[in-house]
Amino acid sequence: IVVGRHRGLAVVLEPDRDEADPRPLVLTEEKWSGRVSVGDFPDPARVLGSMRLSRHVDVRTGRGRRDLASALRSTGITAPRRRPKKAGPASKNPDIARLRKEIQAHPCHDMPEREQLSRIAERYHRLSHESQTMREKAAATTNSLARTFDRIIALLTEREYVTAGKDPQVTDAGARLARIYSESDLLVAECLRRGVWEGLGPAELAAVVSTVVYESRKEGEGPVPFGTGLMRHALDETIHLWRELKTDEIRHKLPPTREPDGGFAAAIFQWASDGSLLEALLAADDSSGRGLSAGDFVRWCRQVIDLLEQVRGAAGTPELAESARQAVKAIRRGVVALDAA
Structure with a gap:
């Protein structure tokens, strides 16, 4: 599967003989199971290899999908790289070209766990944003308590329960x-x-x-x-x-x-x-x-x-x-x- 959220290697679990709109049941190496359609393949689907499946394949449970995805990855079959797209107007933009070179030159670009690191980075930024929001709420609450305290002191000072000044004393x-x-x-x-x-x-x-x-x-x-x-x-x-x-x-x-x-x-x-x-x-x-x-x-x-x-x-x-x-x-x-x- 070369496009969409579930792109990558997939094994066919149940073929579909409908010639007009075939929707075979597949399982990807990322443990997703479902039916795919022609829309998931801008180019004709390619058979990259085969693997032996047990007679009773259970993809309804997480354990079954996990075991089958592990078996798929252990076959050694790798997905071919997509053909590079033809250069469009964006490739002529020097800023875009420079950014692409910087991305390709980044030390993490060729790391095999690059996508996993990207997800970790996304989670880090999300948690960082949530933490900042919580700190702002806590600061607002603290300020509200401080304002309430100041108002109470003002009322008590006015009624002579505490003395006025920077260092009020209890009367x-x-x-x-x-x-x-x-x-x-x-x-x-x-x-x-x-x-x-x-x-x-x-x-x-x-x-x-x-x-x-x-x-x-x-x-x-x-x-x-x-x-x-x-x-x-x-x-x-x-x-x-x-x-x-x-x-x-x-x-x-x-x-x-x-x-x-x-x-x-x-x-x-x-x-x-x-x-x-x-x-x-x-x-x-x-x-x-x-x-x-x-x-x-x-x-x-x-x-x-x-x-x-x-x-x-x-x-x-x-x-x-x-x-x-x-x-x-x-x-x-x-x-x-x-x-x-």
Whole structure:
């Protein structure tokens, strides 16, 4: 076969007697098996030799094709070189002629494994291009992280959690922020710094803290207007601080802090006020309009306890720290205490 992707030596496995369009089944020395047509032979096909085939030749498996191709190569039959084409207009171009001479003079031109080396070179260049693309993506990601970090520093500097300048230092407010591990850590720190949660009793504090922990399955679940006047005021102030913080985060092109969600406040308030599990679950139904399973109730209680412990450690006054401690004690009872054990 002198043209096409499968040019080279081939052995006929199954002749075709169709005189109009014969398509014999062949196998090449490169282990390709298929039928060829007249279009694969611009010149009449030449018989270069013969080889003995086994009675049952299986070219449907890779092993069968591999063994037969190896036998074909071991016959010693070589494909004749094609006749040189007549010189066309391109041969008169001095640049093309020079390039052809350089190719022919290259040390690899006469190497028997030249085609294999060419494929290796192609693979090298492809992998090199892919590696460069990956490096560019990694650099872009690194730059994106650096920009995000700079924006966070700018926001924290603006809110006086770190000092300004080339070598920013953590302020007292920043040290308090570092003790809070929450998705809404900056909002919690702002509430502590501005004293929004000061004066709340244990059950009231648990309810207000739950709004920055709990996340309803339904969007748009805001704080629920219930409870004592002091608690409602704390909820309103928490929402007010969240709006301020969200505005600043958007201005600095940062993801905004999630809106406080009051869907669990009534349930945790009832439970921390020494209510029963049934009363707490009914309070959750009344406030959110959807049922809350006992398992979900315990899970959210555990998360509220975690944040209350952080509030206790970062509180600005002993009174708030004590209220957080009592709130944890009031919540950690019954099924919640059993879950912790």
